[in-house]
Each structure stands twice: as C-alpha cells, then as structure tokens.
Amino acid sequence: MSWTEGYVYEVDYTAGYFPELSALQTRWALASRGVRTRDLTRPSYLELGFGQGVSLAIHAAACPGSFWGTDFNPAQATTAEELVLASGSEARVLDASFAELAERDDVPQFDMVMLHGIWSWISPENRRVIVEIARKKLKPGGVFYVSYNVTPGWSPTVPLRHLLEVHSARAGTEAAGILNRLDAALDFAEKLGDAGSIYFKAHPRVFERLKKMKEKPRKYLAHELLNEEWHPMPFAQIVEELEPAKLSHATNATLLEQLDGLHLSAEGQALVAGISDVVLRETVRDFLTNAQFRRDYFVRGPRKLPTLVQGELLRAFRVVLAVDPKAISLEVKGSLGTAKLQESIYAPVIEALAAEGARPKSLAELERTAKGVSFGQLVQAVTVLLGKYNLYLVQEEADIERARPRTRALNRHLLDRARTSSDISFLASPVTGTGVAISRLDHLLLIARAEGKQTLTEWVDHAWQLLAVQNQRVMKEGKRLEPEDENKRELLLQAKDLEANRLPVFERLGVV
Numbered sequence: 001m002s003w004t005e006g007y008v009y010e011v012d013y014t015a016g017y018f019p020e021l022s023a024l025q026t027r028w029a030l031a032s033r034g035v036r037t038r039d040l041t042r043p044s045y046l047e048l049g050f051g052q053g054v055s056l057a058i059h060a061a062a063c064p065g066s067f068w069g070t071d072f073n074p075a076q077a078t079t080a081e082e083l084v085l086a087s088g089s090e091a092r093v094l095d096a097s098f099a100e101l102a103e104r105d106d107v108p109q110f111d112m113v114m115l116h117g118i119w120s121w122i123s124p125e126n127r128r129v130i131v132e133i134a135r136k137k138l139k140p141g142g143v144f145y146v147s148y149n150v151t152p153g154w155s156p157t158v159p160l161r162h163l164l165e166v167h168s169a170r171a172g173t174e175a176a177g178i179l180n181r182l183d184a185a186l187d188f189a190e191k192l193g194d195a196g197s198i199y200f201k202a203h204p205r206v207f208e209r210l211k212k213m214k215e216k217p218r219k220y221l222a223h224e225l226l227n228e229e230w231h232p233m234p235f236a237q238i239v240e241e242l243e244p245a246k247l248s249h250a251t252n253a254t255l256l257e258q259l260d261g262l263h264l265s266a267e268g269q270a271l272v273a274g275i276s277d278v279v280l281r282e283t284v285r286d287f288l289t290n291a292q293f294r295r296d297y298f299v300r301g302p303r304k305l306p307t308l309v310q311g312e313l314l315r316a317f318r319v320v321l322a323v324d325p326k327a328i329s330l331e332v333k334g335s336l337g338t339a340k341l342q343e344s345i346y347a348p349v350i351e352a353l354a355a356e357g358a359r360p361k362s363l364a365e366l367e368r369t370a371k372g373v374s375f376g377q378l379v380q381a382v383t384v385l386l387g388k389y390n391l392y393l394v395q396e397e398a399d400i401e402r403a404r405p406r407t408r409a410l411n412r413h414l415l416d417r418a419r420t421s422s423d424i425s426f427l428a429s430p431v432t433g434t435g436v437a438i439s440r441l442d443h444l445l446l447i448a449r450a451e452g453k454q455t456l457t458e459w460v461d462h463a464w465q466l467l468a469v470q471n472q473r474v475m476k477e478g479k480r481l482e483p484e485d486e487n488k489r490e491l492l493l494q495a496k497d498l499e500a501n502r503l504p505v506f507e508r509l510g511v512v
Contacts, residue, residue: 038141053080153292262334
C-alpha cells in the first residue's frame with residue numbers, strides 16, 4: 001500500500017472553514033444542551049486531517065489555547081504551515097499519518113480532538129488508530145468532534161458511487177487525470193439513466209442527485225466519491241467504534257439540527273421524545289430526516305449541568321450581529337421546508353442586538369432589553385440566529401486584543417493570496433475567533449482598500465486590473481461578463497454594496 005492508502009491526493013482538498021471546529025461554538029452547543037465538559041476557554045486542541053489547514057490556522061491565530069494539527073498530505077501540510085507562519089501563531093503543523101502521530105512521544109494530551117470530513121473516507125484500521133489517539137490523548141471531560149456520511153440517507157446512492165468508482169478505475173486512464181475520469185464517469189452514469197436503467201427508475205431521487213452532483217466543484221466530488229475507502233454508516237456504528245475511547249454522544253454539532261421543531265413533524269417529535277436511549281433516539285431521528293451527513297460532539301465522560309449553572313454559563317456568552325439587522329429574514333430552512341420565525345420573539349431580540357451601534361452584548365444584557373422574551377426563548381432565538389450566520393459568538397476582550405496582531409497578519413497574507421487565487425474565501429476575526437466568509441469580489445475590493453485606494457472608482461479600477469491581467473472576469477448570474485465596461489459596472493455595484501452594508505460588519509468583527 002502506498003503512503004496515500006487509497007486516499008485521493010492528485011488534487012488538493014477544498015480550502016473550507018468549519019465553524020463546528022471552533023472552541024467557542026463548541027462551548028455554546030454543549031452548554032445550551034446542558035452538557036458539562038472540562039474547561040474549554042483556553043483549550044489544548046488537536047485537529048486530525050486538517051486538509052488545507054484553513055480552520056486550524058484561523059483558530060490558532062484568533063483564539064486562546066495551544067493548537068496542533070496533522071495531515072498525511074505534504075502539499076496540504078505545506079499550505080497550512082504557510083498560513084500559520086503568516087499569522088505568527090505557535091500552532092504545531094505536522095506532516096504525519098494518524099499511525100505516525102500515535103507513535104510520537106512528544107504529543108501532549110488535549111482538551112479537544114477534532115476531525116472534519118475524515119471518518120467516512122478512511123480505512124477501518126485508520127478509524128481504530130483515531131480511536132486509540134482519543135483514548136490516549138483526550139483528557140477526561142474532553143470533546144471529540146467528528147463528521148461523517150450516515151445511513152439511511154446515503155443508502156440508495158451507494159450503488160451509484162460504486163459505479164462512478166468502477167468506471168473511473170476501469171474505463172479511464174491514469175494519464176487522463178482524476179478530474180477528467182470523474183467527468184467521464186458522471187457522464188456515463190447519466191447516459192445509463194437515460195438508457196432506461198431500472199435502478200434509476202426505482203430510485204428517481206438518486207438520478208436527481210446525480211444531476212446535482214454535476215453542478216458541484218470537481219475537487220470536492222473527487223475527494224467525496226473516488227477514494228478507495230468510503231464508508232457511510234449508521235449512528236449506532238460510530239457509537240460502538242468510539243466506545244473503546246470512553247466517548248459518549250453529547251449533541252449534534254450543527255446548531256439548527258438541535259431544534260427538532262425545524263426537522264420533525266409533531267408526530268415525529270412525540271416519537272423521538274418518548275425514546276430515552278440515545279442510540280435508538282438518534283437512529284429514529286435519522287430515519288425521520290433521511291439524514292445523509294452528521295456532525296457530532298462526543299465527550300469523554302459527559303456530565304449534566306445543573307440548571308442554575310447552565311443559566312449562569314449561557315448568560316455570560318456574548319454575541320454580535322453578523323449582518324445588517326434589516327437584512328435578517330424571519331424564516332429558517334429545515335428538513336420540513338421553510339419555517340416562519342415568531343416575530344414577537346425575534347423582533348425584540350434583533351432590536352436589542354442592534355442597539356448602541358450593534359456592540360457585542362451578553363445574553364444577560366439581552367435578557368434585560370429584549371422585552372417580552374423569556375430566557376428560554378432568547379436561548380433558542382440566539383441558537384437559530386447563530387445557525388443562520390446572522391450572529392457570531394464573541395470572545396473575551398483580553399482574548400480579542402491578544403488575537404488582533406495575529407489575525408491582522410494572517411488576513412494580510414490571505415488578501416495577498418486572493419490576488420491570484422479564489423480558493424480561500426475567509427478572513428479571520430479576532431472578535432469572534434472564527435473565519436468570516438468573504439466573496440471573491442469583496443476580497444479584490446478589500447485589497448484595493450488595504451493598498452490605500454480611497455474612492456470606489458479606485459477600488460473598481462484596482463480590482464479590474466487584477467482580474468484583467470489574469471484573463472478573469474466577473475461572474476453574474478452564472479455568466480462571465482466579457483466587456484470591460486460591464487465588468488466595471490458590476491464591480492461598482494458590488495463596491496457600493498460592500499461600503500454600505502458589509503464593510504461596517506467587517507469592521508465590527510475586526511476583519512478589516
């Protein structure tokens with residue numbers, strides 16, 4: 001077996017940022033569900049399989065604590081190391097497999113062990129190594145985060161994935177490259193459906209899924225579908241596999257997934273509420289929602305927070321608006337479709353958040369100022385607004401000030417990188433300790449601003465020059481604009497919108 005162990009390495013993994021890996025969001029998710037862990041305010045933190053290292057670098061720059069990460073791919077480790085060095089953080093970036101990491105004697109114990117997009121795409125032996133790392137290196141009361149493909153949602157699509165893998169391996173050639181082999185496999189599968197495949201007739205949603213796959217970035221699909229190892233599994237299996245590390249399920253890490261009212265019918269909610277066993281309850285819930293992907297927090301020895309202590313912890317959390325309050329929609333999407341948010345609750349909360357220049361506020365403050373809203377309603381509203389990315393959690397002031405030099409340095413590096421690449425679409429916030437999504441055009445306009453261009457026309461001219469010299473163009477409604485005047489016209493519209501709406505938020509978050 002080669003060093004890749006069947007994992008796709010010919011193309012880099014996408015450079016995503018994942019808020020579930022944030023220690024602050026982890027603390028909120030667990031506290032709001034009444035789960036007590038060890039102190040995570042300045043965690044010792046290990047990320048396994050960090051990909052391009054965007055989450056690791058942002059958290060190491062923006063948050064208190066000590067950070068370690070490993071990835072077996074040396075190209076990805078190099079990118080992560082560049083990001084860490086740019087920020088000046090002291091994160092340890094390793095180019096090591098999980099087995100190699102497990103054998104090192106210089107690795108400390110951790111409060112948090114986190115892995116995103118790894119579990120379903122590695123061998124059973126590598127999963128056992130991860131469990132052994134957690135068993136030896138995760139402290140009592142520590143948090144283990146894992147995301148994975150889950151059945152029953154993936155079950156009908158397993159044969160399609162097998163077809164794509166077989167076609168890529170047997171009808172394609174190594175010389176064609178993995179992305180070309182993937183395109184050919186997708187086209188072939190679609191022809192099979194058009195030829196009257198009874199499988200696709202029996203599973204029409206799988207054929208619909210195939211068509212949607214063709215719209216997704218090819219690098220993402222290659223890593224998702226063409227690894228030799230690919231193991232969707234039921235929730236009960238991951239619980240069983242993590243048991244040797246003494247890990248117990250604590251809560252779903254996706255904040256909106258914690259709210260059954262968004263995803264289950266009244267009958268489904270009653271059914272789930274009547275099940276005390278966590279494995280059976282989550283299994284039933286996955287059937288009710290046809291879950292395809294889960295993000296879960298496990299804890300090594302979870303305890304229940306006393307109600308009084310839980311209330312004190314939650315009231316101490318601070319939050320800040322992430323968007324213009326006028327832009328917040330009183331709707332939220334769940335498995336059942338779009339749900340209306342109760343205006344009598346959300347309007348006072350949003351008004352309280354927007355008061356005094358939208359400065360950060362604790363839940364204790366919001367409880368006093370959001371008139372007519374109970375504390376339980378406030379906690380749920382904050383959870384929903386966090387899940388919709390209308391809000392961010394806010395760090396302590398001392399931690400914000402310590403992070404500013406590092407996030408400023410990292411963001412300078414990311415803006416410089418954005419001149420020629422759109423792969424990383426985030427900047428680091430010292431206020432929130434997280435990544436903040438930034439569009440490609442906003443990146444280019446912020447580069448102009450950072451280089452001292454003062455007027456919107458100067459921003460537009462500078463951004464256009466960066467695009468034109470690389471034969472790139474503005475995309476509008478999925479179409480590439482070719483004439484210079486059309487590109488500049490669209491850039492000016494984006495610049496005006498940035499200045500009026502997004503720039504005040506970016507400044508509030510310390511991103512610029």
